[in-house]
Amino acid sequence: MASTESGLRIQGDENLQSMLVGTVMRKIKSRTWKKQRYFKLQDDCMTIWYKSKKAGKAHSTFSMRDVEVVREGHQSEVLLSIADEFPANRCFTVVFHGRRGNLDLVAESAEEAQSWIKGMRKLIENLENMGEREKLDQWIGDWFQKADKNNDGRMNFKEVRDLLRMMNVDMNEHHAHRLFTMADKSQTGALEGDEFVLFYKMLTQREDILNIFQEYSSDGQKLSQSDIEDFLRKEQLEDVDIQHHAQELIKYYEPSDTAKQLKAMTFDGFLMYLGSAEGSIFSPKCRGIFQDMTQPLCHYFISSSHNTYLMEDQLRGQSSVEGYIRALNRGCRCVEVDCWDGANGEPIVYHGHTFTSKILFKDVVNAVGKYAFKISEYPVILSIENHCSVDQQRVMAQHLKHILGDKLLRGMLDGRAPVGLPSPEELKGKILLKAKKIGGLEETLNGTVEDSLTGEVSDEDEVAEIDEEILHRESIRRRVKKSKQRLSKELSDCVVYCKSVHFRSFKHARIHSKFYEVASFTESKARKHLREAVALNFQTAGEGMDLNDGLFSQNGRCGYVLKPAFMRDKNDRFDPELPQKRDDYQPIVLTIQVISGQQLPKVNIKEDSIVDPLVRVEIHGVLMDQAKQETRHIENNGFNPLWNDTLRFTIHTPELALVRFVVEDYDKTSKNDFVGQFTLPLSCMQKGYRHIHLLSRDGTRISPSSLFVHVRITDLE
Numbered sequence: 001m002a003s004t005e006s007g008l009r010i011q012g013d014e015n016l017q018s019m020l021v022g023t024v025m026r027k028i029k030s031r032t033w034k035k036q037r038y039f040k041l042q043d044d045c046m047t048i049w050y051k052s053k054k055a056g057k058a059h060s061t062f063s064m065r066d067v068e069v070v071r072e073g074h075q076s077e078v079l080l081s082i083a084d085e086f087p088a089n090r091c092f093t094v095v096f097h098g099r100r101g102n103l104d105l106v107a108e109s110a111e112e113a114q115s116w117i118k119g120m121r122k123l124i125e126n127l128e129n130m131g132e133r134e135k136l137d138q139w140i141g142d143w144f145q146k147a148d149k150n151n152d153g154r155m156n157f158k159e160v161r162d163l164l165r166m167m168n169v170d171m172n173e174h175h176a177h178r179l180f181t182m183a184d185k186s187q188t189g190a191l192e193g194d195e196f197v198l199f200y201k202m203l204t205q206r207e208d209i210l211n212i213f214q215e216y217s218s219d220g221q222k223l224s225q226s227d228i229e230d231f232l233r234k235e236q237l238e239d240v241d242i243q244h245h246a247q248e249l250i251k252y253y254e255p256s257d258t259a260k261q262l263k264a265m266t267f268d269g270f271l272m273y274l275g276s277a278e279g280s281i282f283s284p285k286c287r288g289i290f291q292d293m294t295q296p297l298c299h300y301f302i303s304s305s306h307n308t309y310l311m312e313d314q315l316r317g318q319s320s321v322e323g324y325i326r327a328l329n330r331g332c333r334c335v336e337v338d339c340w341d342g343a344n345g346e347p348i349v350y351h352g353h354t355f356t357s358k359i360l361f362k363d364v365v366n367a368v369g370k371y372a373f374k375i376s377e378y379p380v381i382l383s384i385e386n387h388c389s390v391d392q393q394r395v396m397a398q399h400l401k402h403i404l405g406d407k408l409l410r411g412m413l414d415g416r417a418p419v420g421l422p423s424p425e426e427l428k429g430k431i432l433l434k435a436k437k438i439g440g441l442e443e444t445l446n447g448t449v450e451d452s453l454t455g456e457v458s459d460e461d462e463v464a465e466i467d468e469e470i471l472h473r474e475s476i477r478r479r480v481k482k483s484k485q486r487l488s489k490e491l492s493d494c495v496v497y498c499k500s501v502h503f504r505s506f507k508h509a510r511i512h513s514k515f516y517e518v519a520s521f522t523e524s525k526a527r528k529h530l531r532e533a534v535a536l537n538f539q540t541a542g543e544g545m546d547l548n549d550g551l552f553s554q555n556g557r558c559g560y561v562l563k564p565a566f567m568r569d570k571n572d573r574f575d576p577e578l579p580q581k582r583d584d585y586q587p588i589v590l591t592i593q594v595i596s597g598q599q600l601p602k603v604n605i606k607e608d609s610i611v612d613p614l615v616r617v618e619i620h621g622v623l624m625d626q627a628k629q630e631t632r633h634i635e636n637n638g639f640n641p642l643w644n645d646t647l648r649f650t651i652h653t654p655e656l657a658l659v660r661f662v663v664e665d666y667d668k669t670s671k672n673d674f675v676g677q678f679t680l681p682l683s684c685m686q687k688g689y690r691h692i693h694l695l696s697r698d699g700t701r702i703s704p705s706s707l708f709v710h711v712r713i714t715d716l717e
Contacts, residue, residue, distance in 0.1 A: 013119070013122060014115075015114075015115045015116070015118045015119035015122065016041065016045065016119045016122060016123070018112075018115045018116075018119065019039075019040070019041035019115070019116060019119045019120075020040070020041050020043070020045075021040070022038060022039060022040030022041070023038075023039060023040075023107070023108070023112055023115075023116075024036055024037070024038050024039075024108065025037060025039055025105045025106060025107050025108065025112070025116075026086075026105065026106040027050075027103070027104070027105060028078050028079065028082060028104040028105065028106060029078065029104070030078060030081070031081045031082055034082070034106075035052065036052075037050045037051065037052060038050060038051050038052075039105075039116075041119070042061075044141060044142070044145060045123065046063055046064050046065065046123070046138065046142065047061050047062070047063055047064070048061060048062050048063075048064065049061050062094075062096070062103075063142070064120065064123045064124065064127060065127060065703070066096050066097055066100070067094055067095070067096060067097070067120065067123075067124060068095045068096060068097045068329075069095045069124070070092055070093070070094055070095070070117050070120045070121055070124070071092060071093040071095060072088075072091075072092050072113075072117055073088035073089070073091055073092070074088045074091055075093055075370075076093045076102055076104050076322065077320055077321060077322065077359075077363075078093075078102070078104045079091045079093060079104050079106075080363075082106075086106045087110070089110035089113060089114075090106050090107050090108070090109065090110055090112075090113045091104070091105070091106050091107075091113065092105055092107075092113055092116065092117050093105070094120070097698065097700040098696065098698030098699065098700045099539070099541065099698050100698075102322070131272075135703060135704065136704055137197065139703060139704055140196070140197055140200050141193070143163060143166070143167060144163075144193060144196050146163070146166065147159050147160070147162060147163035147166065153192060153193065154188075154190040154191065154192055155190055155191050155196060156189060156190045157176075157177060157180050157189075160176070160180055160191065160196075160199070161173065161176060164176060164639075165610070166602075167599070167639060176203075179199055179202045179203055180199060182199075182202065183195045183196070183198045183199035183202065185198075204598070204599075204639075204640065206271060206596075208595050208596045208642065208708060209267075209270065209271055209274060209708070210267065212231075212235075212689060213267050213270050216228075216230060216231045221266075222259060222262070222264040222265060222266055222267075223264060223265040223266075223270060224262075224263070224264050225243075225246050225247065225250065225263045225264065228246040228249060228250070228265060229242045229243060229246045232245060232246060235688045235689055235710075236686070236687060236688035236689070237687045237688055247263070249265065249269075249273050249278075250263060250264070250265050250269070252273075253265070253269045253270075253272040253273040253276065254266065254268075254269035255268055255269060255272070256268070256269070274689060274690075274691060274708075275691055275706070279689075279690060279691055280686070280690060280691050280692070280693060281678075281680065281685055281686055281690040281691065281692050281709065281711065282553070282680050282684055282685070282686070283684050283685070283686045286554040286555070286681075286683075286684035287554075287556070288555075288556050289555055289556040289558060290554075290555060290556075291555050291560075291561070291562040292562060293378070293423060293424045293425040293560065294423045294425045294426075295423055295562065295568070296420050296421040296422070296423060296515075297379075297421040297422065297423065297424065297427070297497070298421055298515070299562060299563055299568045300424065300560040300561060300562055300563060301551065301552075301560070301561040301563060302333050302334055302381070302559060302560060303330075303331050303332045303333050303334070303548065303552045303559040303560075304332065304333070304334035304335075304381075304383075305327045305332045305334065305335055305336060305537070305538040306336055306537050307336060307338070307351060307537055307539075308323050308324055308327050308332075308335040308336045308337070308538065309321075309323050309324065309336075309337065309338070309349050309350070309351075309359060309364065310323055310351060310356060310537065310539055311323055311539055318356070318357050319349060319350045319351070319356050319357045319358060319359045320357075320359060321359060321363050321364055321366075321367040323538070323539060324364060324367045324368055324371070325367055325371050326538065326539075327538045328368070328371040328372060328374070328375065328380070329371065329374065329375055330375075330538065330549070330699075331375055331376055331552055331557040331558065331559040332538060332559060333376065333378060333379065333380050333381060333558075333559030333560065334380070334381040334383055334434070335368065335380070335381075335382060335383065336383045336385065337349055337361070337364055337382060337383065337384050337385065338350065338351060338352055338385040338387070339361055339384060339385065339386055339387060339388050339392075339396060340352055340358075340387045340388060341387075341388050341389050341392050342358065342360070342361075342392070345391065345392065345395060346360055346361070346362065346392075346395065347360075347361035347362075347388050347392045347393075347395055347396050347399075348360060348361060349361050349364050352387060361395075361396055361399060362399045362403065365399050365400060365403045365404065366403055368380065368382060368404075368431065369403050369404045369407060369431070372407065372431055373429055375557065375558075375559075376556070376557070376558040376559050376560075377428045377429055377558075378424040378425075378427070378428060378558050378559060378560050379409075379424060379427035379428070379429075379430045379431065379432055380430075380431045380432070381431075381432045381433075381434050381498060382400075382431055382432065382433050382434065383434040383435075383498075383500075384396075384433060384434065384435035384500075386435055386436060386485075386487075386491070389486075390486050390487070390488045393487065393488035393490070393491040394488045394490050394491070396491055397488065397490035397491040397493075397494055398490070400433065400491075400494055401494070404431055407429065407430060407431050408430075408431050408433070408494065409427065409430045409431065409432050409433075409496050409497070410493070410494060410496065411496065412441065412496060412497075413426055413427075419515075420515055421497055421515055421516065422497065424558075424560050432496065432497055432498050433494045433495045433496070433498065434495070434498035434499075434500060434518055435491065435492075435494075435495050435498075435499075435500055436485070436487055436492070436495070436499070436500050437487075437492045437495040437499040437500075438487055438489060438492040439492075440499065440514060440516070441496070441497075441499075441514070441516050496516075497516045498516065498518050499514075499516050499517050499518065500517075500518055500519075501517045501518065501519055502519065541697045541698055541699070542697075543660075545699065546660060546677055546679045546695075546699070547620055547658055547660065547679055549679065549699050550658050550660065550678075550679025550680050550681065551658060551681060553679075553680060553681075553684075554680075554681055554683075554684050564655035564656065566582060566584075566655075576622040576623065576653070576656075577622070577623055577624075579622050579624060579652045579653045580652060585652070586715060586716075587650055587651060587652045587654075587715075587716040588650075588651050588654050588713055588714065588715055588716060589648060589649070589650055589651075589712075589713070589714050589715075589716050590619075590648070590649045590650075590651055590659070590682070590711075590712075590713055591646065591647070591648050591711070591712040591713075591714070592617055592646070592647050592648075592649075592709055592710070592711055592712075593644065593645070593646045593647075593709060593710040593711075594615045594617070594631050594643045594644075594645050594646075594647065594707065594709050595642070595643065595644055595707075595708045595709055595710060596640065596641060596642045596643065596644075596707070596708045597613055597615070597638070597640065597641045597643075597663065597705075597706070597707050597708070598639075598640060598704065598705065598706045598707075598708070599638075599639060599640075599704050599705050599706075600613055600638035600639070600641070600663060600675055600676065600694075600705050601638070601675060601676065601702050601705055602638065603665050603673040603674070603675055610636040610637065610638060611636075611637070611638030611665045611675060612633050612634065612635050612636060612637075612665055612666040612667075613633060613634055613637070613638055613641050613663055613664070613665060613666070613675060614630055614631050614632065614633035614634070614663070614664055614666050614672070615630065615631045615643065615645075615661060615662070615663055615707060616628055616629070616630045616631075616661075616662045616663075616664065617629055617630075617647050617649075617659065617660070617661055617662075618659070618660040618661075618662065619649050619651060619657055619658075619659060619660075620657070620658040620659075620660060621651065621653055621654075621656045621657035621658065621682075622652065622653045622656060624652045624653075625649075625651050625652055625653060625656075625657055627649050629647040629648075629649070631643045631645035631647070632645060633666035638665075638675075650716060651682065654682050654683065655683065657681070657682040657683075658679055658680070658681055658682065659679070659680060659681075659682055659685060660677060660678070660679040661677060661678045661679070661692055661694075661707060662674070662676075662677045663675040663676045663677065663694060663707070674697060675694075676694030676695060676696060676702050676705055677694065677695055677697075678692045678693065678694055678695055678707075682713075685711060685713070686711065687711050687712060687713060688710065688711060689708070689709075689710050690708075690709055690710075690711055691706045691707070691708055691709075692706055692707040692708075692709060693705070693706050694706060694707065
């Protein structure tokens with residue numbers, strides 16, 4: 001049930017017309033698994049349907065909403081493995097949001113491949129350009145098609161009632177039938193597409209927002225420009241050019257031309273504003289690059305990943321270049337590469353002393369070179385765990401230089417004397433190697449490092465921590481070796497500003513460390529120095545990844561976030577356990593009224609199961625700020641639950657605080673089920689009435705699921 005505008009765009013597109021007809025392509029899972037499937041774009045222009053050519057075989061579908069990007073050619077390990085059999089111009093990869101596996105396809109001809117590549121990219125573009133109202137209409141249409149069992153484009157009351165349960169609605173049957181009758185304009189006893197949209201909108205009438213609208217409306221029918229200014233000033237606490245902002249809101253969100261001429265906003269326009277990115281809890285000012293990017297690298301939090309090559313667990317999981325592609329596409333700026341000697345003189349990457357699969361070092365470097373700067377132009381750090389022989393280290397250096405070319409930073413900027421780290425701005429488009437190095441930058445610059453082929457460096461290699469019981473069960477011993485390692489000068493020379501060193505103590509580092517030296521910790525070591533530590537695996541969903549995504553969701557998702565001033569001043573001895581000792585200490589009170597929820601997804605596959613949602617608000621930051629509070633749960637209503645519960649937090653170091661909203665399905669007999677979450681820095685939180693657009697466990701948006709809240713931030717008296 002695509003919109004008229006979308007329909008016109010599709011009718012004029014030959015690629016989409018070809019997709020609607022359908023074609024046979026090969027689905028590739030490995031070098032030996034290649035099966036023919038019939039692929040076809042459904043009439044909703046949103047669903048791809050495919051089926052085996054064999055009679056009786058089940059079919060599969062996926063929504064274009066789930067597709068992140070379409071890669072052209074041999075841009076996956078699977079397609080690279082069959083590159084000698086099928087040319088690149090017939091191959092493409094469908095990449096899905098989250099952690100869902102890729103779909104690798106080979107078309108019968110280059111022309112057919114291009115038709116599908118361009119057509120799918122067009123559909124992705126259409127989705128990205130949709131307004132909130134168009135997205136909602138499309139979502140309603142998807143539900144309509146799911147419930148229309150006999151595909152006649154109409155739904156009787158029984159089908160509608162079943163659909164309500166699918167949509168997480170447990171409502172009074174008499175009330176539902178009354179709305180059904182009101183929407184049945186044709187009086188046929190069944191709803192057609194447009195009538196169902198009307199029914200849905202009556203069903204989802206936002207009483208919570210209607211009350212706010214009527215409170216600020218002078219005549220109860222519309223908001224005048226003056227009414228809007230009043231609302232922005234009193235509720236949204238805006239202090240910029242409110243008059244101009246009110247005019248802009250009418251211009252962008254009011255659907256009625258008549259209201260626009262009157263310089264007014266109807267309820268529909270008000271609803272669209274509050275549901276937009278501008279009305280979200282995350283400030284639009286924080287979405288782009290807004291921080292100073294000219295300070296030294298060490299003044300930034302840098303989005304970093306651990307064991308980047310792994311797609312699954314750390315003991316027997318699959319190693320894949322896809323891990324690097326996905327991490328870089330999520331804004332990660334520091335990726336880890338564990339290098340070991342491989343066959344035929346080619347270094348390999350895998351989790352040493354485990355059963356994880358192995359990939360070629362050169363394939364990792366190729367992937368990093370190709371994807372490093374697609375999302376962010378700021379520098380990428382290639383963190384090398386080097387376990388290779390000198391000969392294979394030389395091969396590593398050759399691959400780095402040959403594949404990365406000018407992207408690889410091989411010398412100090414402008415040949416300057418090393419007095420401090422350069423900034424992300426100065427290092428745009430550059431890849432830095434973080435690894436062991438013979439000597440220091442001073443010796444390199446002065447030419448005092450001996451011009452020998454190898455050098456000796458201290459080596460302390462600790463295998464990343466794995467559960468001891470698993471290690472025992474797999475008969476693997478934890479190995480720790482302390483020795484001297486031979487390092488090739490070629491690889492050493494590729495290390496400029498990120499020399500890996502062993503960490504002794506903070507006191508020793510304060511006295512002796514150089515600005516270009518970097519130390520890494522295992523979690524066990526870090527716990528000796530810190531109360532909490534995280535070795536972040538981008539492949540593992542959960543609270544740790546939510547917090548990382550939340551922190552780096554600001555500043556254009558560029559992977560660099562400027563630390564607070566008190567963490568950049570070397571003379572400031574900020575103590576996270578005693579934040580009140582800061583000279584500029586000013587705690588704040590965060591008050592959040594959790595008002596309502598909208599279209600929360602089902603988490604239980606049982607058809608008669610309805611979500612009993614509750615909302616937990618978590619504060620993550622310094623020890624004094626760690627806190628959690630919950631609303632009550634609402635029974636049998638995941639569709640439009642209403643809480644109106646108020647939660648209050650005192651926050652002592654707001655500059656470091658992250659706020660995480662978690663929705664769960666309450667269960668009195670067992671652990672609650674996860675429904676959705678959203679995490680953001682407190683510093684990026686907008687005040688007033690705001691929507692929170694929920695994310696799945698994988699960090700992808702669950703459209704149109706949201707929370708509606710009211711936020712206040714005040715100084716602690």
